[in-house]
Amino acid sequence: LDGALLERYRRTQGERTLPIARMAYFAGAALMLLFVAWDALLDSGAIFRTLPVRAACSASFAALYFFSRSVVASRRLNLLNLLASLTAGFGVAIVLALLPRGFDLGIAGLTMVVFAGVAITPSWRGALNGSLVVLAAANFVVLLTGQGWFTFAQINGFLVASMALAVLLSFFLEQRHLRAFLLEVQLERAATTDPLTGLYNRRYFIETAERELARARRYSKPLSVLMLDIDHFKRINDTYGHPVGDEVLKLLARQAAPQLRKLDVLARLGGEEFAVLLSETGGDGAALLAERLRKSLSELTVRAMGATLKFTVSIGCAEVMVNSQGEDILSALERADEALYKAKESGRNRVVVG
Numbered sequence: 001l002d003g004a005l006l007e008r009y010r011r012t013q014g015e016r017t018l019p020i021a022r023m024a025y026f027a028g029a030a031l032m033l034l035f036v037a038w039d040a041l042l043d044s045g046a047i048f049r050t051l052p053v054r055a056a057c058s059a060s061f062a063a064l065y066f067f068s069r070s071v072v073a074s075r076r077l078n079l080l081n082l083l084a085s086l087t088a089g090f091g092v093a094i095v096l097a098l099l100p101r102g103f104d105l106g107i108a109g110l111t112m113v114v115f116a117g118v119a120i121t122p123s124w125r126g127a128l129n130g131s132l133v134v135l136a137a138a139n140f141v142v143l144l145t146g147q148g149w150f151t152f153a154q155i156n157g158f159l160v161a162s163m164a165l166a167v168l169l170s171f172f173l174e175q176r177h178l179r180a181f182l183l184e185v186q187l188e189r190a191a192t193t194d195p196l197t198g199l200y201n202r203r204y205f206i207e208t209a210e211r212e213l214a215r216a217r218r219y220s221k222p223l224s225v226l227m228l229d230i231d232h233f234k235r236i237n238d239t240y241g242h243p244v245g246d247e248v249l250k251l252l253a254r255q256a257a258p259q260l261r262k263l264d265v266l267a268r269l270g271g272e273e274f275a276v277l278l279s280e281t282g283g284d285g286a287a288l289l290a291e292r293l294r295k296s297l298s299e300l301t302v303r304a305m306g307a308t309l310k311f312t313v314s315i316g317c318a319e320v321m322v323n324s325q326g327e328d329i330l331s332a333l334e335r336a337d338e339a340l341y342k343a344k345e346s347g348r349n350r351v352v353v354g
Contacts, residue, residue, distance in 0.1 A: 013122035057091035089137030205267035224286035316340030
């Protein structure tokens with residue numbers, strides 16, 4: 001995965017896992033108090049020792065639950081899960097240390113904390129980090145309270161085995177989610193991109209342009225469109241063949257895309273016709289960019305049948321009238337197309353503003 005796709009995957013996983021983590025925090029807050037009944041079964045007098053610990057842990061889980069409802073929670077999910085592991089690890093270990101034969105009878109509680117991390121963590125690394133926090137917390141309490149080497153070995157044996165299984169399970173789940181994500185990306189790209197040039201297609205261009213027009217109207221920002229057409233493209237196909245024509249299309253895409261900003265949209269509408277959406281750009285800026293594109297494309301060459309082939313483009317520009325309610329993207333594209341037609345009629349290889 002490249003940087004942008006990896007960031008999107010992590011964001012998607014965070015958004016998918018956050019509701020599960022939120023339910024786990026709520027369950028943790030409730031279970032910490034409900035298990036006071038288990039403490040009473042082991043030692044009725046221990047309730048007064050364990051209840052403050054359980055209440056503190058329950059309050060911590062409640063705080064995590066309420067913070068997880070904030071808008072930034074999905075970006076802080078790993079931190080929230082580490083805090084949850086720290087709370088559960090220390091809380092359960094301290095309670096077990098306060099109960100008679102607590103570690104002998106309640107070690108399953110610690111292993112369940114480890115496995116709970118698989119459900120609330122979107123990656124195997126997160127599950128590993130959470131498990132290590134639980135292991136460290138349990139060992140700290142065992143050593144601090146002098147539980148003995150047998151208990152120490154017992155705790156570590158169970159927890160390390162649980163960690164291995166939990167991390168392995170988390171790894172396979174992450175691989176499954178990753179395959180599903182990549183399939184979704186492939187389907188999305190197939191629906192929004194042109195397979196030959198790798199540029200966006202007409203559908204994506206129109207949908208994005210409509211959103212940008214709404215944004216431009218809301219914030220009173222300029223918006224422009226370009227219509228670009230390769231001159232005498234049919235002649236290129238007829239003379240040199242369609243493979244050479246395809247190379248011309250791909251070369252144009254490779255040359256034009258780097259000259260645009262990230263917020264601009266370059267799309268192939270069909271055949272030899274391309275369109276550019278220029279956000280926050282007025283008519284003068286659009287014309288300057290169009291001229292720069294025209295000049296750079298006219299300098300390109302393609303090898304064809306042992307010869308060097310050059311090609312030119314004609315470009316029509318139109319600033320979208322964002323303050324006119326009668327204007328939409330299709331009408332702006334129509335004006336740009338009319339300007340393109342004038343450029344063709346005027347001799348080609350030029351820019352005309354509509």
